[in-house]
Amino acid sequence: MFSETLLNSLIKKSLCRGGDYCDIFIEETAQNKIGFDSRKVKSVSSGIVCGAGIRVIYGRSFVYLYCSDPTEEKLLDLAEQASQAVIAEATGVHPLGKLQEEEIHRIMIPPEGVETEKKIALVLEADSAAREYSPLVKEVLVNYLDTTQRVTLANSEGVFVRDNRTRTRFVVTSVAEKGDQKETGFYGPGRSMGFEFFKEFTPQKIAQESARIACLLLKADFAPQGIMPVIIENAFGGVIFHEACGHALEATSVADNASVFTGKLGEKIASPVVSAVDDGTIRGAWGSAAFDDEGERTRKNLLIQEGVLKSYLVDKLGSIKMNHPVTGSGRRESYKYPPTSRMSNTYIAPGKSTLKEMLSTIDHGIYCAKMGGGSVEPATTDFNFSVQEAYLIKAGKIDKPLKGAALIGKGREIIKNIEMVGDNLDFGTGMCGSVSGSVPAFVGQPAIKVSGLVVGGRGQ
Amino acid sequence: MRDSMKGTKTIIEELLNKWEDKTLEYYYSLTKECEVRAFNKEIAAYNLSSSSGLSVRCAEAGRIGFAFTEKITQDALEGTTKKAVDNSRFGEPDPGNLIYDKSGRIQSSRFYKGETESYSPEEKRRTALLLEDLTYKLDKRIINVPYAMCGDIVREVRIRNSHGVDHEGLSTLCYTYVSCIARDGEDTQVGSYFQIAPVYDDLNLETSAKRAVEEALSLLGAGEVESGRYPVVLSAEAASSLFAAFISSSSSPFSAENIQKGRSKIAGKIGQKIGSDLTTLADDPLSFGMGCAEFDDEGAPTKKTFLVKEGVFVTPLYNNYAAKRENRETTGHGRRGSYMGGIEILPFNPYLENGKKREKDLFLACGKGIYITALEGLHAGINQISGDFSLGAKGFLIQGGEKGAAIGRMTVAGNFFDLLKAVQDKADNRRLDNYTPFSSPSLLIESLSVSGK
Numbered sequence: 052m053f054s055e056t057l058l059n060s061l062i063k064k065s066l067c068r069g070g071d072y073c074d075i076f077i078e079e080t081a082q083n084k085i086g087f088d089s090r091k092v093k094s095v096s097s098g099i100v101c102g103a104g105i106r107v108i109y110g111r112s113f114v115y116l117y118c119s120d121p122t123e124e125k126l127l128d129l130a131e132q133a134s135q136a137v138i139a140e141a142t143g144v145h146p147l148g149k150l151q152e153e154e155i156h157r158i159m160i161p162p163e164g165v166e167t168e169k170k171i172a173l174v175l176e177a178d179s180a181a182r183e184y185s186p187l188v189k190e191v192l193v194n195y196l197d198t199t200q201r202v203t204l205a206n207s208e209g210v211f212v213r214d215n216r217t218r219t220r221f222v223v224t225s226v227a228e229k230g231d232q233k234e235t236g237f238y239g240p241g242r243s244m245g246f247e248f249f250k251e252f253t254p255q256k257i258a259q260e261s262a263r264i265a266c267l268l269l270k271a272d273f274a275p276q277g278i279m280p281v282i283i284e285n286a287f288g289g290v291i292f293h294e295a296c297g298h299a300l301e302a303t304s305v306a307d308n309a310s311v312f313t314g315k316l317g318e319k320i321a322s323p324v325v326s327a328v329d330d331g332t333i334r335g336a337w338g339s340a341a342f343d344d345e346g347e348r349t350r351k352n353l354l355i356q357e358g359v360l361k362s363y364l365v366d367k368l369g370s371i372k373m374n375h376p377v378t379g380s381g382r383r384e385s386y387k388y389p390p391t392s393r394m395s396n397t398y399i400a401p402g403k404s405t406l407k408e409m410l411s412t413i414d415h416g417i418y419c420a421k422m423g424g425g426s427v428e429p430a431t432t433d434f435n436f437s438v439q440e441a442y443l444i445k446a447g448k449i450d451k452p453l454k455g456a457a458l459i460g461k462g463r464e465i466i467k468n469i470e471m472v473g474d475n476l477d478f479g480t481g482m483c484g485s486v487s488g489s490v491p492a493f494v495g496q497p498a499i500k501v502s503g504l505v506v507g508g509r510g511q
Numbered sequence: 512m513r514d515s516m517k518g519t520k521t522i523i524e525e526l527l528n529k530w531e532d533k534t535l536e537y538y539y540s541l542t543k544e545c546e547v548r549a550f551n552k553e554i555a556a557y558n559l560s561s562s563s564g565l566s567v568r569c570a571e572a573g574r575i576g577f578a579f580t581e582k583i584t585q586d587a588l589e590g591t592t593k594k595a596v597d598n599s600r601f602g603e604p605d606p607g608n609l610i611y612d613k614s615g616r617i618q619s620s621r622f623y624k625g626e627t628e629s630y631s632p633e634e635k636r637r638t639a640l641l642l643e644d645l646t647y648k649l650d651k652r653i654i655n656v657p658y659a660m661c662g663d664i665v666r667e668v669r670i671r672n673s674h675g676v677d678h679e680g681l682s683t684l685c686y687t688y689v690s691c692i693a694r695d696g697e698d699t700q701v702g703s704y705f706q707i708a709p710v711y712d713d714l715n716l717e718t719s720a721k722r723a724v725e726e727a728l729s730l731l732g733a734g735e736v737e738s739g740r741y742p743v744v745l746s747a748e749a750a751s752s753l754f755a756a757f758i759s760s761s762s763s764p765f766s767a768e769n770i771q772k773g774r775s776k777i778a779g780k781i782g783q784k785i786g787s788d789l790t791t792l793a794d795d796p797l798s799f800g801m802g803c804a805e806f807d808d809e810g811a812p813t814k815k816t817f818l819v820k821e822g823v824f825v826t827p828l829y830n831n832y833a834a835k836r837e838n839r840e841t842t843g844h845g846r847r848g849s850y851m852g853g854i855e856i857l858p859f860n861p862y863l864e865n866g867k868k869r870e871k872d873l874f875l876a877c878g879k880g881i882y883i884t885a886l887e888g889l890h891a892g893i894n895q896i897s898g899d900f901s902l903g904a905k906g907f908l909i910q911g912g913e914k915g916a917a918i919g920r921m922t923v924a925g926n927f928f929d930l931l932k933a934v935q936d937k938a939d940n941r942r943l944d945n946y947t948p949f950s951s952p953s954l955l956i957e958s959l960s961v962s963g964k
Contacts, residue, residue: 100581
C-alpha cells in the first residue's frame with residue numbers, strides 16, 4: 052500500500068510542467084476461475100492483477116500512463132513521463148483530503164476464503180442438474196468466477212478514496228442434441244456478492260434454465276422476416292435500452308459530437324411511457340460500486356423522464372468538455388485503461404401494463420422472452436440484437452417457439468416506438484465492452500412493447 | 512535477451528530447480544504500447560504503457576493447475592508457483608493435461624522492427640494529426656472525425672518449462688485507425704478503417720482516410736430492401752468478419768477439442784467435401800499479420816496449415832491438450848489471450864485463398880442481388896455449433912451486374928456450413944493489413960435470407 056505522502060508527491064510531480072487535473076488509480080485484484088466441460092473440471096486458476104495508472108488532463112486533452120507491478124520508483128518515473136508529455140500551463144494542486152472508504156455491499160462470505168473444493172462441488176451440481184433436466188442435454192459447460200478488486204484513487208482536487216469490489220458469477224451453457232441438430236442455451240447471473248450469492252442462485256436453478264432453453268430451441272422454427280410489433284420481456288431484455296440508447300448518452304460520444312443525443316437535454320427523445328435510470332448504488336447489483344473509477348461517489352441518475360432527456364452519463368473529462376456535472380460514471384476495466392463515462396445498472400422504469408394486455412394488441416409479431424447480445428453505433432444509433440428465446444405471437448396469443456431471430460433498428464427510433472411498458476422490472480447480467488475495456492453492467496426493464504422492428508430470420 | 516527479462520529469468524530458473532519433482536511451465540510477457548489520438552486539430556489523448564505478467568501451469572497426474580501474477584517479485588513468483596501446484600490437485604484426470612515436451616530453444620525476432628520502437632512521440636503526434644486532416648479534407652460532408660489514431664505495440668514473450676523448452680520472442684506492430692461521420696441533411700452515416708503494418712512508414716494514411724470517407728459517404732441516402740432470398744456478394748471485409756467469428760474463436764468447429772467433445776458439426780468429416788471447390792482455408796503464422804509468431808503459446812513451433820483444400824476438410828487445429836488426447840502431434844495452435852488466460856485453440860493468421868477475378872466481376876456474375884459491405888452483431892448473432900447466423904448488415908443492391916443503391920439497414924441470415932458449400936466465386940482482394948483475425952477476398956454466395964421491409 053502506498054503512502055499518502057507518495058500519492059501527494061506523484062500528483063505534484065505529474066503536474067509540475069502544467070496541466071489542470073491529475074488522478075492516480077492503483078489496483079490489486081484477485082480472481083479465481085473454474086472451467087468445466089465434458090463432465091470434467093478442465094481448469095482451476097487463480098490470478099493477481101496489480102498495477103497503477105496516472106492521468107493528467109490539460110484543456111480538453113489528456114495523457115495516460117500505466118505500469119504493472121507498481122513500485123515507488125516506477126510510479127515516480129511514470130509521473131515524470133506524464134509531466135513531460137503534457138503541453139500546458141501549470142495550475143494549482145490541492146493536497147489529499149481525508150481518506151474515504153465505504154463498503155456498500157457488505158460481503159457476507161468473501162470468496163477468497165472459500166476452499167476450492169466447495170466451488171468445484173457447485174460446478175458438479177450444475178452439470179448433474181442440466182443433464183437431469185433432459186436426456187437431450189449432451190454437453191454442459193460451466194464457468195465459476197469470483198473477483199475482488201481493491202482500488203485506491205487520489206486526485207489533484209483532494210479526493211482520496213479506497214473501494215473494494217467483490218463479484219461472483221456462475222455461467223452454465225447447455226448443448227441439447229436431437230439427430231443432426233444441436234442447440235445451445237445460456238444462463239449466467241452475477242452479483243456484487245460473495246459466496247452467499249449461491250443461496251439465491253443455486254447451481255441447479257441456473258443449470259435448469261440453460262437446459263430448458265437448449266431443449267426448447269430443438270423444437271423451434273426459424274424466425275420470420277419483416278417489420279412487425281415486438282414484445283421484449285424483462286431482465287436481460289434491458290440490453291436493448293443499454294445498447295440502443297444508453298451508449299449514445301455517454302459523454303464519450305456526446306462530448307465529441309458523435310452522438311445523436313448531443314445537445315438534446317430537456318428535449319423529448321422518447322415515448323412518454325419511457326423513463327430510464329442508471330443507478331450505480333443498488334446494493335448487490337452486478338454493476339454497482341461505492342465510488343466510480345475516478346473517486347466520485349456513485350449515484351442514481353435519472354436519464355429520461357417520461358420521454359424527456361434529463362441527463363447524460365458524464366465522467367471527469369466529459370464534464371470539462373461539456374460543462375456538465377460529473378455523474379459518478381467514470382469506469383474502466385482495470386488500470387490498463389483511462390476511465391470514460393460508462394453505464395452501471397441501467398434500466399427502464401416500470402410502467403402499468405401487463406403482458407396479457409400487450410399480447411392482446413398484437414395479431415402477428417414476436418415475443419422475445421430472453422435476449423442475446425447486441426451492439427450499437429452511437430453516431431447513428433443503428434443497433435442489432437440476437438434473441439435467444441423467442442416465440443411467434445398469433446392473434447394475441449403466444450404461439451410456437453422460434454430461433455435465429457435478429458432485431459435491428461435505430462435506437463433513437465425504438466425509444467419513440469415503445470408503446471407499452473410493463474410492471475415487472477427485473478435485471479440481467481452482462482459485460483459491457485467499450486473504449487475503457489470490459490466492465491460489469493446490469494441491464495434491466497419490465498416487459499415492453501415496440502410498435503415495429505425489423506426482424507431478421509430464415510423462415511417465411 | 513533484453514535486460515527487462517533477465518531478472519525474471521534468474522528467478523524462474525531457481526524455481527524450476529526448487530520444484531524439480533513437478534512439471535511446470537512459465538509463460539512471461541512484457542508489452543509496451545503507445546497510442547496517440549488526434550481530435551479537433553489537437554492531440555486529445557496520449558497513452559503510454561508497460562504491462563507485464565507471468566503465468567504458471569503445473570501438470571500432475573493428468574491434471575493441470577494454473578495461476579498468474581502481475582507482481583513480479585521473488586515472493587510473488589514463489590507464491591504463484593505454489594498456487595498452480597495446489598490448483599493441479601483438482602478435477603478428474605484427462606490424458607490431454609500435459610505440458611508440451613519437445614525440448615528446444617527458439618529465439619524469434621523475425622517480426623521485430625527496431626524503427627517502430629524508436630519512432631519518436633513527435634512523429635506519432637504528427638501522424639495522428641495528419642490522418643485527421645486528410646480525412647476532413649476529402650469531403651465537405653465529413654462533419655466529425657471522432658477517432659484519428661496511431662499506435663504501436665512492442666511485445667516480448669518467454670516460455671520456459673520443465674521439459675527443456677526455452678523460447679523467446681520479440682515483435683512489433685504499428686497501426687492507424689480512423690472513424691468519421693458524414694452528414695447530408697438529416698442523414699448521418701459512419702465510416703472507419705483500420706490498418707496494420709510492421710513499420711510506421713508502411714502505413715498509408717491516404718488509403719485509411721479515403722476508405723473511411725468512402726464508406727460513410729456511400730451509405731448516405733441509403734434505402735431499404737424487400738425481404739426475401741437473394742444471391743449475395745460479401746465484400747472482403749464482411750466475409751473476413753464472418754469467417755473470423757466462426758473460425759478465429761475458441762468455439763470454432765475447426766478446433767480439434769470441439770470435435771472431440773461433440774461441439775462441432777464437421778466431426779468425422781476429414782477427407783470429405785465440406786465446401787465448394789473454391790473454398791481453400793489455411794493458417795499462416797509465419798507471414799506478417801495480427802497473429803504472427805514463430806512458436807505458439809505452449810512452445811510448439813508454428814507452420815502453415817491447410818484446414819480445407821478445394822472444399823475438402825484436411826485437418827482441424829490442435830494444441831498440445833487436444834493432440835495428446837489423440838496421441839498425435841500438435842499443429843502448433845495452443846494460444847492464450849495473455850498470461851491471464853488458459854490455453855485455447857486458435858489460428859494465427861487464417862485466410863481464405865484469393866481468386867483471380869476483380870470484385871466487379873462478381874457483381875456481373877451475380878446479376879441481381881445484394882452486396883453486403885458490413886456485418887454487425889457477430890459476437891451475439893451466431894451459433895458456432897449449429898452454424899446458424901442472423902446479423903445486422905449494410906450494403907448495396909446489385910442490379911444489372913453493377914453495384915446499385917445503398918441499403919442502410921437489413922439483416923442477413925444463413926448457415927455457415929451451407930455457406931461454405933455455396934461459395935460460387937471469389938475475388939483477388941483479400942487484405943493483409945487488417946485488424947480482423949481472418950482474411951478473405953470478396954465472395955459470391957448462391958443465396959442468403961435478407962430481411963428489410
